[in-house]
Amino acid sequence: MSGLEQLYQQIIMDHSKSPHGYGLTEGDVTSHQRNPVCGDEVTLALRWSADGTRVEEVAWEGSGCSISQASASLFATLATLAAEDAEAGNAWTPDDLQAFIDEFREALRSRGQIPLDEERFGDAAALSGVSKFVARVKCAMLAWVAAEDLLTRKAAGS
Amino acid sequence: MTLSPAPYAGGVTEAAPFSSAELEHIRAQFPILRRDLHGHPLLYLDSAATAQKPSRVIEAEATFYREANAAVHRGAHTLAGEATELYEDARGTVARFLAVNDDEVIFTSNATEGLNLIAYAIGNASLGRGGAAAAPYALREGDEIVVTELEHHANLIPWQELAARTGATLRFIPVDDSGAIDVDAATGVIGARTRILAVSHVSNVTGAHSPLETLVPLARAAGALVVLDACQSAPHLPLRPRELDVDVAVFSGHKLYGPTGIGVLYGRAELLNALPPFLTGGSMITTVTMEGAEYLPAPQRFEPGTPRIAQAIGLAEAIRFVDELGFDRIAATEHQLGARLLAGLAELPGIRVLGAGIDAPRVALASVVVDGVHAHDAGQVLDNVGIAARVGHHCAQPLHRRLGVTASLRVSAGVHTTADEIDQAVAAIAGVRHFFGLTGENA
Ligand SMILES: Cc1ncc(COP(=O)(O)O)c(C=O)c1O
Numbered sequence: 242m243s244g245l246e247q248l249y250q251q252i253i254m255d256h257s258k259s260p261h262g263y264g265l266t267e268g269d270v271t272s273h274q275r276n277p278v279c280g281d282e283v284t285l286a287l288r289w290s291a292d293g294t295r296v297e298e299v300a301w302e303g304s305g306c307s308i309s310q311a312s313a314s315l316f317a318t319l320a321t322l323a324a325e326d327a328e329a330g331n332a333w334t335p336d337d338l339q340a341f342i343d344e345f346r347e348a349l350r351s352r353g354q355i356p357l358d359e360e361r362f363g364d365a366a367a368l369s370g371v372s373k374f375v376a377r378v379k380c381a382m383l384a385w386v387a388a389e390d391l392l393t394r395k396a397a398g399s
Numbered sequence: 400m401t402l403s404p405a406p407y408a409g410g411v412t413e414a415a416p417f418s419s420a421e422l423e424h425i426r427a428q429f430p431i432l433r434r435d436l437h438g439h440p441l442l443y444l445d446s447a448a449t450a451q452k453p454s455r456v457i458e459a460e461a462t463f464y465r466e467a468n469a470a471v472h473r474g475a476h477t478l479a480g481e482a483t484e485l486y487e488d489a490r491g492t493v494a495r496f497l498a499v500n501d502d503e504v505i506f507t508s509n510a511t512e513g514l515n516l517i518a519y520a521i522g523n524a525s526l527g528r529g530g531a532a533a534a535p536y537a538l539r540e541g542d543e544i545v546v547t548e549l550e551h552h553a554n555l556i557p558w559q560e561l562a563a564r565t566g567a568t569l570r571f572i573p574v575d576d577s578g579a580i581d582v583d584a585a586t587g588v589i590g591a592r593t594r595i596l597a598v599s600h601v602s603n604v605t606g607a608h609s610p611l612e613t614l615v616p617l618a619r620a621a622g623a624l625v626v627l628d629a630c631q632s633a634p635h636l637p638l639r640p641r642e643l644d645v646d647v648a649v650f651s652g653h654k655l656y657g658p659t660g661i662g663v664l665y666g667r668a669e670l671l672n673a674l675p676p677f678l679t680g681g682s683m684i685t686t687v688t689m690e691g692a693e694y695l696p697a698p699q700r701f702e703p704g705t706p707r708i709a710q711a712i713g714l715a716e717a718i719r720f721v722d723e724l725g726f727d728r729i730a731a732t733e734h735q736l737g738a739r740l741l742a743g744l745a746e747l748p749g750i751r752v753l754g755a756g757i758d759a760p761r762v763a764l765a766s767v768v769v770d771g772v773h774a775h776d777a778g779q780v781l782d783n784v785g786i787a788a789r790v791g792h793h794c795a796q797p798l799h800r801r802l803g804v805t806a807s808l809r810v811s812a813g814v815h816t817t818a819d820e821i822d823q824a825v826a827a828i829a830g831v832r833h834f835f836g837l838t839g840e841n842a
Contacts, residue, residue, distance in 0.1 A: 248779065249835075278791050279791045279792070279806050281773075281775070305773060307773060374779070377779070380775065
């Protein structure tokens with residue numbers, strides 16, 4: 242696979258064309274993130290369980306390059322899969338989510354040294370290829386940074 | 400030092416384009432062109448963002464550090480004298496390049512600083528600084544500053560801020576649906592209240608020459624100052640502020656094959672000497688007491704602190720480089736490249752070129768939107784075959800918004816660009832939609 246094909250894997254192309262988790266509703270608490278270099282935008286919401294301890298759903302809207310949009314879609318898919326597994330207790334707690342964000346960031350900033358763990362990240366592991374393209378890391382991080390911002394705000398009680 | 404100011408030639412000249420042997424000789428002077436990218440020879444089509452440097456510019460800067468480095472305008476030792484002379488020679492070279500007087504040339508760090516310098520000097524005049532001499536330039540409520548809708552943020556935000564500080568109103572001349580300045584609308588915008596017209600000479604997004612022949616007389620009739628952002632013209636056309644009848648012109652050295660960290664502000668002598676300074680400190684004063692200071696005339700008035708000595712010397716070398724190539728020949732060559740680029744792009748399905756049609760005068764630059772593909776993704780496909788092109792809004796968000804897009808892909812030529820490179824870029828752009836699985840007119 243050429244570098245370009247590693248970057249634009251079929252999974253990424255598919256998610257950018259038919260995104261998952263797309264569509265916010267009124268009342269969502271959102272975080273809006275922009276990449277000022279190219280104008281990519283993602284507005285994302287974490288929908289929590291009634292007791293506020295688990296992520297039930299990730300919803301988002303945005304516009305921009307295929308990497309930024311596919312990454313948001315893959316992130317939403319990953320959260321949904323964990324939540325569907327809720328009976329096994331796998332829906333994300335704030336700590337789980339933070340762990341995913343940290344691992345994702347570490348892999349993406351590794352310049353191709355650390356691949357995303359396919360066991361944990363599922364289809365989102367296709368984003369590993371982005372880490373060799375330093376100029377695109379910020380695009381892939383947008384949705385994850387939005388989630389982190391929401392976590393920080395939640396912890397601060399706002 | 401031989402600098403023969405040629406008359407303003409517009410975009411098209413009678414001179415012959417560079418022959419392939421000449422182009423090869425020019426290319427050999429740019430060491431970076433020997434680099435490769437992902438197994439392909441570097442194909443640099445981002446000169447509008449920053450130009451590559453010929454060896455002689457790199458050497459001129461290094462030689463200064465190796466052989467003559469000293470602070471200028473300070474101290475009396477021999478080295479300081481030599482450095483001062485080299486620095487002032489560089490100013491003279493720029494002055495002859497622009498066909499203006501030496502003391503009308505201010506070295507700045509880039510065009511952005513030049514535009515802020517003039518905006519802040521006018522702002523300071525508006526606060527009453529500079530006394531009676533500066534008073535005619537003071538802005539107050541009801542006064543208007545006029546820009547165009549296609550300006551680079553560097554020629555927009557300083558004026559937004561100046562308007563906010565003084566109570567003046569910022570207005571703009573709109574662009575039409577293609578992205579060309581709407582000349583007819585200009586008469587409704589520039590009027591009796593206009594005090595400043597700030598406009599670019601050539602757009603960094605469309606490459607189009609601005610209709611200065613209409614805008615400047617309108618501003619003159621209104622008694623307004625004219626500030627020209629010449630960033631994208633200085634590398635491609637002879638720049639003659641006096642013939643263009645502008646009061647101020649700025650450009651960046653790094654886009655003119657010179658070093659980073661150096662720019663130029665030309666200002667009419669009477670204007671510069673009437674305005675109060677922007678940045679203040681050492682090397683710009685006559686007498687200083689604990690209560691206040693008196694300022695030297697331009698250029699020192701606007702060059703406080705230790706200046707960019709090596710960079711100015713590097714810029715002068717870059718100017719000698721383009722001058723020896725000859726602007727008539729540079730313009731003739733780039734005119735052909737531009738026509739080839741536009742004609743090639745016009746053939747491609749699903750590609751929109753921003754700006755007026757193929758016949759409008761422009762430099763060899765084009766920004767395109769690929770139907771169904773974000774500019775960032777398109778640029779990645781070009782990068783993969785060694786083509787360095789710019790993606791994004793090119794610091795012109797309002798223009799992109801007006802044209803209904805957030806970003807575009809820009810290719811821009813320099814003196815080392817060949818027709819073959821233009822063809823390769825067009826072919827790579829043609830391949831973008833294919834790579835993303837799109838075909839036909841409206842996928
Ligand atoms: C038209 C125009 N104006 C202003 C600038 C600002 O130049 P600099 O960033 O070198 O200050 C640029 C380049 O980025 C430009 O293209």
